Amino acid sequence: MTDSKTKPLYMIGVVGEMLKLHPQTLRMYEKKGLIRPSRTEGKTRMYSAEDVEEIARLVRLTRDLGVNLAGVEIILKMRRRMLDIQAQMEQLLGYVRDDVAQKPDSPSRGTGEALVRAASSQLSPVEMF
Secondary structure, three states: OOOOOOOOOEEHHHHHHHHOOOHHHHHHHHHOOOOOOEEOOOOOEEEOHHHHHHHHHHHHHHHHOOOOHHHHHHHHHHHHHHHHHHHHHHHHHHHHHHHHHHOOOOOOOOOOOOOOOOOHHHOOOOOOO
16 A cells, blocks of 8 residues: 555656756756666656655755755755654554563563663664665
């Protein structure tokens, strides 16, 4: 099932009018990897509501805050990574809640035990880019 925000709805000209951008600017953003519109079988670019929000965010960063495209790329990658991490955390939290709900009388509850034990020497930094 496709989420309504991710469903491709708009052609490049419509998005350009919505955001007051020249279609060539949108093509350049795509070429630089800042946006990723879907394509029809005929290779026509199609943008979803989520794509339009991402482009609007990009435009606010460049026009309003004066961030250059290299900075925008870093900011957008960090934002995507943060959203991924947030989704993973919510999934883990749901798992923990389900586990606690299924085993309310477990003797180890409340003793401060972790789900997984790991020595600090086994931990490594997360690659962000």
